Amino acid sequence: xxxxxxxxxxxxxxxxxxxxxxxxxxxxxxxxxxxxxxxxxxxxxxxxxxxxxxxxxxxxxxxxxxxxxxxxxxxxxxxxxxxxxxxxxxxxxxxxxxxxxxxxxxxxxxxxxxxxxxxxxxxxxxxxxxxxxxxxxxxxxxxxxxxxxxxxxxxxxxxxxxxxxxxxxxxxxxxxxxxxxxxxxxxxxxxxxxxxxxxxxxxxxxxxxxxxxxxxxxxxxxxxxxxxxxxxxxxxxxxxxxxxxxxxxxxxxxxxxxxxxxxxxxxxxxxxxxxxxxxxxxxxxxxxxxxxxxxxxxxxxxxxxxxxxxxxxxxxxxxxxxxxxxxxxxxxxxxxxxxxxxxxxxxxxxxxxxxxxxxxxxxxxxxxxxxxxxxxxxxxxxxxxxxxxxxxxxxxxxxxxxxxxxxxxxxxxx
Numbered sequence: 001x002x003x004x005x006x007x008x009x010x011x012x013x014x015x016x017x018x019x020x021x022x023x024x025x026x027x028x029x030x031x032x033x034x035x036x037x038x039x040x041x042x043x044x045x046x047x048x049x050x051x052x053x054x055x056x057x058x059x060x061x062x063x064x065x066x067x068x069x070x071x072x073x074x075x076x077x078x079x080x081x082x083x084x085x086x087x088x089x090x091x092x093x094x095x096x097x098x099x100x101x102x103x104x105x106x107x108x109x110x111x112x113x114x115x116x117x118x119x120x121x122x123x124x125x126x127x128x129x130x131x132x133x134x135x136x137x138x139x140x141x142x143x144x145x146x147x148x149x150x151x152x153x154x155x156x157x158x159x160x161x162x163x164x165x166x167x168x169x170x171x172x173x174x175x176x177x178x179x180x181x182x183x184x185x186x187x188x189x190x191x192x193x194x195x196x197x198x199x200x201x202x203x204x205x206x207x208x209x210x211x212x213x214x215x216x217x218x219x220x221x222x223x224x225x226x227x228x229x230x231x232x233x234x235x236x237x238x239x240x241x242x243x244x245x246x247x248x249x250x251x252x253x254x255x256x257x258x259x260x261x262x263x264x265x266x267x268x269x270x271x272x273x274x275x276x277x278x279x280x281x282x283x284x285x286x287x288x289x290x291x292x293x294x295x296x297x298x299x300x301x302x303x304x305x306x307x308x309x310x311x312x313x314x315x316x317x318x319x320x321x322x323x324x325x326x327x328x329x330x331x332x333x334x335x336x337x338x339x340x341x342x343x344x345x346x347x348x349x350x351x352x353x354x355x356x357x358x359x360x361x362x363x364x365x366x367x368x369x370x371x372x373x374x375x376x377x378x379x380x381x382x383x384x385x386x387x388x389x390x391x392x393x394x395x396x397x398x399x400x401x402x403x404x405x406x407x408x409x410x411x412x413x414x
Contacts, residue, residue: 038369039405040412046400048363049347051391056340058381060280062310064270066290066329068261069316072236076255077229080104082245089243093234093260099243100232100257111227114220121213128209132202139195146188153177153184238262241327261327268297268315270333276380277302277311279337286315289332293322299335340379344387348380351401355380361411363396370398372409 080102087099160177163169234240243258245251268288272280280302288295301314315333349360355377361370375397378386391397405411 038410038412039408040414041370041398041405043367043413046398046402046413047347047350048396049399051344051346051387051393051395051397053342053344053393056343056345056381056384056386058279058337058340058379058384059334060272060276060337061332061334061382062270062272062276062313064268064288064313064315064331064333066266066325066327066331067269068263068327069265069267070236070238070262072238072260074099074232074235074257074259076102076251076253076257078104078107078226079253080107080230080251082247082249082251085243085245085247087234087240087243089241089258091240093238093240095234095236097234098231099234099240100245102230102232102251104227104230107223107227107230111220111223114216114223118213118216118220121209121216125206125209125213128205132198132205136195136198136202139191139198143188143191143195146184146191150181150184150188153181157181232257234260236260236262263327264321266321266325266327267300267317268295268331268333270313270315270331270335271310272313272335274306274309274311277306277313280311280313280335284335284337286333286335288315288317289334290322290325290329291331292324295319295321295325334382337381340386343378344391344393345384346387346391346397347399348383348385349397349399351403360390361398361402361405362391363398363413367396368413370411370413 081104082100083103084101085099086101087093087097093099157174157177157180160169160174164171164174238260239262241259241261242256245257251257268286270286280299282299282302284299286297286299288297295317296319297315297317299313300316303312305311313333313335315335349358351358357374357376359372360375362373363370373390375390376388378388380386402411
């Protein structure tokens with residue numbers, strides 16, 4: 001049979017185990033309520049700047065190149081073959097100097113044909129003038145003859161009418177005389193109208209033929225100019241560039257042969273990011289860095305459209321060019337937009353695209369840590385941004401890209 005045992009009394013060992021379990025549970029609960037440890041950022045790996053209040057010159061910056069102010073492109077006015085080169089790229093040339101000689105036999109034939117057509121038209125105009133003048137003279141003779149006939153017939157009709165009253169001429173003869181007088185009157189009127197018609201038409205016929213002569217002369221002149229253009233000459237003083245043709249090469253009409261530039265007159269063509277170019281206007285001051293000196297200038301043109309995220313800005317160079325400033329030289333340009341008076345500002349954050357709200361890490365605890373604070377950014381410059389709210393004078397903020405710490409609001413700095 002079963003033996004009934006009495007319950008054992010709790011010992012000190014059991015009490016200790018229970019207390020230990022309770023401590024573990026409480027510690028687990030407490031640790032779960034603690035914030036995770038802040039990540040550490042190395043001080044040497046970040047850029048720190050202070051918030052200050054002063055005047056700021058707002059600027060935008062962009063790369064660019066130096067280009068000549070005046071570029072005279074030389075193009076082929078007719079298809080031709082290169083026969084002789086008198087100059088090479090890089091040489092200084094003077095206005096009217098022969099650069100290139102080309103040939104085109106077909107163009108010579110076309111020019112002669114055009115001149116022949118002009119001569120034929122001029123002969124036709126001369127013959128027309130002669131024929132028209134002869135026709136007018138002949139018609140004036142006919143008018144004079146018809147007038148004589150008209151006068152004689154009229155007088156005979158009057159005489160016949162007088163004789164009839166004295167019964168010296170029959171009625172039949174009188175009627176014939178009057179009919180002859182009417183015919184002479186009509187013929188005289190018709191011939192006069194014909195003469196007037198010839199005189200009125202002579203101007204229009206001569207004008208038409210003259211216009212044809214003028215048109216053919218213009219065509220012939222155009223052909224002579226095309227023929228003369230085969231001897232390519234410099235349009236002005238300057239430096240010859242891009243003359244890369246070879247002897248015997250066939251050049252189609254409209255091909256660019258070369259260009260003449262004036263190296264002493266250059267301008268800077270800058271490419272400003274479209275987000276910054278919106279505030280650029282004509283007349284603003286600018287500074288161009290040629291990497292061998294700074295040149296002052298001002299904005300003279302702004303491209304109305306953006307290309308690949310940039311807007312082209314032309315800057316006229318007001319000061320003397322430093323040594324080595326040549327066309328196509330790469331430069332950096334800075335344009336002064338405006339002066340901001342007594343504003344809060346700091347360095348421009350690396351991760352901020354422009355104005356608006358942004359989260360910046362502000363240093364605390366003597367620089368041992370940083371916390372994220374909401375900041376409202378205002379107008380931006382090349383390296384400076386205006387602070388509208390969120391920071392005060394003396395605050396230190398991290399300007400480096402902190403997007404990898406987007407999930408935390410506090411970092412430690414070592």
